[in-house]
Amino acid sequence: MKPDLGAATRGRILYGGDYNPEQWPEETWQEDVRLMRAAGVNSVTLGVFSWAKLEPRPGEREFGWLDRLMDLMHDNGIGVVLATPTASPPPWMGHLHPDTLPVTEDGRTEWWGGRQHFSHSSDTYRRYAAAITEDLAARYGGHPALTMWHINNEYCTYDWSEGAAARFRVWLRAKYGTLDALNEAWGTAFWSQGYGDWAEIHTPRQAHYLKNPGQVLDFKRFTSDMLLECYVAERDIVRRATPHLPVTTNFMPLWVGQDAWRWAEEEDVVSVDLYPDPRDPLGAQNGALVQDMTRSQARGPWMLMEQAAGPVNWRGVNHPKPRGLNRLWSLQAVARGADAVCYFQWRQSRQGAEKFHSGMVSHAGEEGRTYQEVKQLGAELAAIAPEVTGRHTPNDIAVLHDWHAWWAGAQDGRLSNRVDHPDLLRAWHRALWEAHLTTDFAHPEHDLSAYRLVVVPQAYALTDAAIENLLAYVRRGGTLVSGFLTGVADEDDRVRAGGMDARLRELFGIRTLHEWWPLDAGEHVECDGFRGTLWSEEIDKTEDAEARARYKGGELDGLPAVLRSGRAWYLSTLPEPAAMRDLLAGIAAEAGVRPVLDALPEGVEAVRRGELLFVLNHGRESVTVEVPGGHRDLLTGAALKDELTLGRYGAAVLKAEPDAQAEAVLAP
Numbered sequence: 135m136k137p138d139l140g141a142a143t144r145g146r147i148l149y150g151g152d153y154n155p156e157q158w159p160e161e162t163w164q165e166d167v168r169l170m171r172a173a174g175v176n177s178v179t180l181g182v183f184s185w186a187k188l189e190p191r192p193g194e195r196e197f198g199w200l201d202r203l204m205d206l207m208h209d210n211g212i213g214v215v216l217a218t219p220t221a222s223p224p225p226w227m228g229h230l231h232p233d234t235l236p237v238t239e240d241g242r243t244e245w246w247g248g249r250q251h252f253s254h255s256s257d258t259y260r261r262y263a264a265a266i267t268e269d270l271a272a273r274y275g276g277h278p279a280l281t282m283w284h285i286n287n288e289y290c291t292y293d294w295s296e297g298a299a300a301r302f303r304v305w306l307r308a309k310y311g312t313l314d315a316l317n318e319a320w321g322t323a324f325w326s327q328g329y330g331d332w333a334e335i336h337t338p339r340q341a342h343y344l345k346n347p348g349q350v351l352d353f354k355r356f357t358s359d360m361l362l363e364c365y366v367a368e369r370d371i372v373r374r375a376t377p378h379l380p381v382t383t384n385f386m387p388l389w390v391g392q393d394a395w396r397w398a399e400e401e402d403v404v405s406v407d408l409y410p411d412p413r414d415p416l417g418a419q420n421g422a423l424v425q426d427m428t429r430s431q432a433r434g435p436w437m438l439m440e441q442a443a444g445p446v447n448w449r450g451v452n453h454p455k456p457r458g459l460n461r462l463w464s465l466q467a468v469a470r471g472a473d474a475v476c477y478f479q480w481r482q483s484r485q486g487a488e489k490f491h492s493g494m495v496s497h498a499g500e501e502g503r504t505y506q507e508v509k510q511l512g513a514e515l516a517a518i519a520p521e522v523t524g525r526h527t528p529n530d531i532a533v534l535h536d537w538h539a540w541w542a543g544a545q546d547g548r549l550s551n552r553v554d555h556p557d558l559l560r561a562w563h564r565a566l567w568e569a570h571l572t573t574d575f576a577h578p579e580h581d582l583s584a585y586r587l588v589v590v591p592q593a594y595a596l597t598d599a600a601i602e603n604l605l606a607y608v609r610r611g612g613t614l615v616s617g618f619l620t621g622v623a624d625e626d627d628r629v630r631a632g633g634m635d636a637r638l639r640e641l642f643g644i645r646t647l648h649e650w651w652p653l654d655a656g657e658h659v660e661c662d663g664f665r666g667t668l669w670s671e672e673i674d675k676t677e678d679a680e681a682r683a684r685y686k687g688g689e690l691d692g693l694p695a696v697l698r699s700g701r702a703w704y705l706s707t708l709p710e711p712a713a714m715r716d717l718l719a720g721i722a723a724e725a726g727v728r729p730v731l732d733a734l735p736e737g738v739e740a741v742r743r744g745e746l747l748f749v750l751n752h753g754r755e756s757v758t759v760e761v762p763g764g765h766r767d768l769l770t771g772a773a774l775k776d777e778l779t780l781g782r783y784g785a786a787v788l789k790a791e792p793d794a795q796a797e798a799v800l801a802p
């Protein structure tokens with residue numbers, strides 16, 4: 135059995151974050167542990183960017199400082215998530231071995247001096263990475279402070295170098311076997327692109343005009359696979375040393391370059407870094423989306439590896455979190471399945487590129503509001519941990535998402551570059567969030583039988599297996615709702631006959647898809663009862679299908695905008711948010727899915743996890759929420775009957791209690 139997050143949490147919620155003590159004199163370390171203990175910090179991630187410190191010259195090792203830190207953490211009861219430092223090679227590596235440096239699309243080298251300047255395809259890089267990983271595993275594998283391994287950091291590089299081209303050819307040979315098969319899959323008959331020798335194939339470098347979409351799509355798959363090979367190589371090394379300890383690497387939310395479904399299968403713990411903009415009115419929804427996706431990839435508890443206690447420093451304008459927001463968003467993550475709430479980083483830096491990025495201890499230090507709030511949250515997480523950790527609550531609704539469909543659909547040469555896959559995911563998830571419906575995410579080929587409702591915001595390319603899966607799901611009684619541009623292409627990005635797979639057209643009751651009519655920014659189409667945005671379609675329906683809403687006026691007057699055929703629904707436009715919410719809420723109700731709580735005020739989120747009910751007020755005004763029955767709020771200890779009042783950014787973690795007991799407490 136693979137170790138899971140429980141091996142590290144041992145019933146606690148992991149609380150802490152990236153700790154970069156090499157930036158500070160050792161006296162500060164003592165101060166750090168004092169403040170950590172006071173804040174309930176029980177986990178730190180060490181060594182993420184320490185390669186130059188650990189290996190100052192090729193092959194040398196300097197472990198003394200890390201030995202002292204590991205001991206210090208252990209002496210203070212703080213567990214260590216130990217990172218392999220391979221996201222940022224030391225300067226000597228690029229200097230001595232230019233083949234370790236990645237090359238951009240237009241052939242320029244990415245130099246050291248920042249971070250993530252490694253070529254995933256470089257044998258030299260991989261050799262050095264394996265060697266330092268071996269030595270870290272050998273030295274610290276038996277250290278009592280060690281609880282988990284963190285491989286690299288946010289794998290996200292692309293590489294168009296000669297080394298990458300050589301590996302790309304190997305990858306393509308393994309995939310296609312013959313050049314004929316590759317030429318066929320890439321459609322190279324178009325524009326005289328036929329390959330006569332494997333050596334002619336390069337990465338899709340800068341070209342005069344539109345590139346071959348098959349080549350670009352495979353390059354995205356290849357990039358994800360190469361990074362995954364790097365991860366797996368390091369993972370296997372630490373796993374050999376410590377088979378009982380879990381291994382993770384931290385994802386960026388909805389990062390385009392990694393097929394995270396595939397990656398998650400290789401991880402013991404799925405972890406993510408999440409930085410919603412405190413000013414974004416949809417920050418809570420966007421956070422919820424990432425949390426739902428991460429939980430679904432983990433199929434259980436997951437780790438919030440990084441968040442910011444205050445401002446980040448990489449947006450144009452970087453806003454702090456108003457009082458209470460860090461707590462609220464942290465509890466939101468726990469509600470949606472996190473068993474670890476961690477930050478980048480422990481102590482705000484005074485030098486380097488991120489000195490204006492917040493830390494759990496800000497420049498203001500112990501007295502600062504940031505640390506004081508971090509401390510309060512640490513105590514609250516400790517209080518709820520016994521009722522929370524290890525609990526996994528599946529949902530009745532799944533949102534489908536697939537990286538390959540995203541990659542295939544996001545290429546140049548389309549009818550509208552305004553159609554953005556993540557934007558569509560957000561629009562659909564937001565509609566469900568606003569309808570107080572909680573959702574999982576799933577891949578189109580996953581077993582969907584446990585869901586009452588499956589929604590497909592957009593799956594431009596689908597394999598035959600995925601299509602058969604969707605058909606079987608509906609045949610067995612599931613309700614399916616799909617957005618436009620679904621099932622347009624196969625896995626090679628070859629447009630299916632008729633512009634959309636015939637089986638899906640039949641499922642949704644589309645007789646003919648005549649033309650797509652994309653909409654400009656600010657343009658909308660009138661439909662019965664709502665306005666459509668972004669896209670519209672000229673379709674004829676089959677006799678049996680029902681047009682639940684039609685276009686009104688314009689070229690598409692009278693044609694179906696929302697089509698229903700049995701339990702299969704098709705939306706040929708994107709309804710405005712309120713209409714989308716009402717539409718999905720209605721379909722969910724018909725499929726037997728109810729909101730977590732009825733009559734929730736706007737901006738209030740209710741989520742069940744195990745026995746607990748989390749109620750979160752994302753608004754700036756206080757609200758009273760009806761929560762039928764007697765409950766105890768585990769955060770305050772208060773007993774409640776039938777309703778609850780939450781202040782601005784207020785949160786409650788409720789456990790049902792027999793009414794009599796609740797009333798007895800409330801009676802005076």
Ligand code: GAL
Nearest residue numbers: 287288407409440446478491
């Ligand atoms: C993450 C990264 C951290 C830090 C943080 C700042 O992407 O993993 O090392 O840079 O962003 O927000």
